[in-house]
Amino acid sequence: MKQKIRGKPLVYLDNAATSQKPQIVLDTLLRYYTAQNSNVHRGVHFLSEQATKEYEDARNKVRRFINAAEEREIVFVRGTTEAINLVADSYGRQNVRAGDEVVISAMEHHSNIVPWQMLCQEKGAVLRVVPINDAGELLLEEYERLLTPKTRLVAMAHVSNALGSINPVRRIVELAHRQNIPVLIDGAQAVPHARVDVRDLNCDFYAFSGHKVFGPTGIGVLYGKATRLEAMPPYQGGGDMISSVTFEKTTYNKIPYKFEAGTPNIAGVIGLGSAIDYLTSIRLDAASAHENELLEYATNAISQISGIRLVGTAREKSAIVSFVVDGLHPHDIGTILDQEGIAVRTGHHCAQPVMDRFGVPATVRASLALYNTREDIDALVSGLRKVSEVFG
Amino acid sequence: MSDLRDLYQQVILDHTKRPRNFRKLEKANHKAxxxxxxxxxxVTIYLELEDGILRDISFQGSGCAISTASASMMTESLKGKTTTEAQALFECFHDLVTGKPGSGRDAPDLGKLAVFTGVREFPVRVKCASLAWHTLRAALEDHQEAVSTE
Structure with missing residues (x-):
């Protein structure tokens, strides 16, 4: 964070893409590879025992962090994308048949659209999409109408990555459960910003990525209710997911190991554990309050610049300001801001249907994290003024 | 700012704001x-090709300043050229924006297109500058599928 970009201090406002890593996470990774490196769940030797312990300790840290009932409900995967694919591939292929329906929303990231599209295509099922209003809020009445006896699963974002809208997850789950429909929540953009309690939400599955919550890349979490996970077939076959193998028959391991085939991302898991330690130590509630204050400051400052239109103005919003500027393409804005050392995301944010909904090809997105400051926002605003100078 | 001024030169900004040949070509016999x-x-490129000569060329679409200006200036520089000349210009332009050694401002045949030299300092923007040109090539070869920069 201290480095200079093109001679200017770095202003990092691309946290929805990935967060920067605290020193404690980097130290943990180095320590693991330097002093503890070995495989888990196998060796009887000292290092393997130690690595296994740290790996399983991290699982418990995740459990506590999202308030899951049991450790075995925490499955380590590569990221949110893999978590959703796991559910689509395992639960989906087992339960979705021709003519059935899967319900998603119009604000989903491609990773919560495409796996369901693939599943529906394979099974001859239908993907139903809950519309959103002009502010980028989910239309709950429409959602209720789409829940029918044909619905096999609801998959929805907790927080939209392109708009910042926070969905009323508890209500979404409640309405689906009235008809015994399970719900998967894509929490990639929620977990870094506010306390998530999966038992309070009562969702069946919850997915998030380590690298967006200050942990390493390549590690993520699928939470699943034990009863759900137990009833599901394995996702991938290999080592560690079995309890016995002969050429005639294989008995699968119990959960969560049934879903963790092969040598896992041990360093990633331990690193994620230390990111959670970090979040716990600084108190996520205090960080949330700081971010909300900053979001308000940024929203006010940016909307005062002439020619700017905010995309996504939901009443319940998380740390994302997405916008377009009259007559200017986001890509040009991104290049000019980059010259000022300001990192924002420009493009469709892997949510092309959202862009279509708002009639724009792309937006500029500034996304905040707990380490951002008012000075960062001021730098963005003066960067945006420079954009008008260049194109003046 | 000097790199930025090289990228967004006045002539580029002018073509972005007032793109030339920005229309559907009714008599087009090639399109991509x-x-x-x-x-x-x-971007959609329309060509009216007759006896190997680009009688007329136009474009439509939406894009950033670089891609719009590139398409606009491409149509201006290609009108009346033969397909062989167009292909040669494609190569020249491509070398220019990707920063191939030996290409650059002194490239005589590029004319006004040399203003795109600044793009080479912005690797992620090369695709913006070359989108129209790749599409032109597809139109010349009558590709049915949309060209993608990825």
Whole structure:
């Protein structure tokens, strides 16, 4: 964070893409590879025992962090994308048949659209999409109408990555459960910003990525209710997911190991554990309050610049300001801001249907994290003024 | 700012604000669509080709300043050229924006297109500058599928 970009201090406002890593996470990774490196769940030797312990300790840290009932409900995967694919591939292929329906929303990231599209295509099922209003809020009445006896699963974002809208997850789950429909929540953009309690939400599955919550890349979490996970077939076959193998028959391991085939991302898991330690130590509630204050400051400052239109103005919003500027393409804005050392995301944010909904090809997105400051926002605003100078 | 001024030269900004030949070509006998999934830029190139000569050329679409100006200036520089000349210019332009050694401002045959030299300092923007050209090539070869920069 201290480095200079093109001679200017770095202003990092691309946290929805990935967060920067605290020193404690980097130290943990180095320590693991330097002093503890070995495989888990196998060796009887000292290092393997130690690595296994740290790996399983991290699982418990995740459990506590999202308030899951049991450790075995925490499955380590590569990221949110893999978590959703796991559910689509395992639960989906087992339960979705021709003519059935899967319900998603119009604000989903491609990773919560495409796996369901693939599943529906394979099974001859239908993907139903809950519309959103002009502010980028989910239309709950429409959602209720789409829940029918044909619905096999609801998959929805907790927080939209392109708009910042926070969905009323508890209500979404409640309405689906009235008809015994399970719900998967894509929490990639929620977990870094506010306390998530999966038992309070009562969702069946919850997915998030380590690298967006200050942990390493390549590690993520699928939470699943034990009863759900137990009833599901394995996702991938290999080592560690079995309890016995002969050429005639294989008995699968119990959960969560049934879903963790092969040598896992041990360093990633331990690193994620230390990111959670970090979040716990600084108190996520205090960080949330700081971010909300900053979001308000940024929203006010940016909307005062002439020619700017905010995309996504939901009443319940998380740390994302997405916008377009009259007559200017986001890509040009991104290049000019980059010259000022300001990192924002420009493009469709892997949510092309959202862009279509708002009639724009792309937006500029500034996304905040707990380490951002008012000075960062001021730098963005003066960067945006420079954009008008260049194109003046 | 000097790099930025090199990228967004006045002539580029002028073509962005008032793109030339920005229309559908009714008499077009060749056409292709190009798409840059990274930033959502879309362009359609229309050609009226007769005896190997580009009698007329136009474009439509939406994109960033660089891709719009590039398409606009491309149509201006290609009108009346033969397909062989167009292909040669494609190569020249491509070398220019990707910063191939030996290409540059002194490239005599590029004319006004030399203003795109600044793009080479911005590797992620090369695709913006070359989208229209890739689409042109597809139109010349009558590709049915949309061209993608990815």
């Amino acid at each position: 669509e190009g798409y840059n999934p990274l930033c959502g830029d879309k």
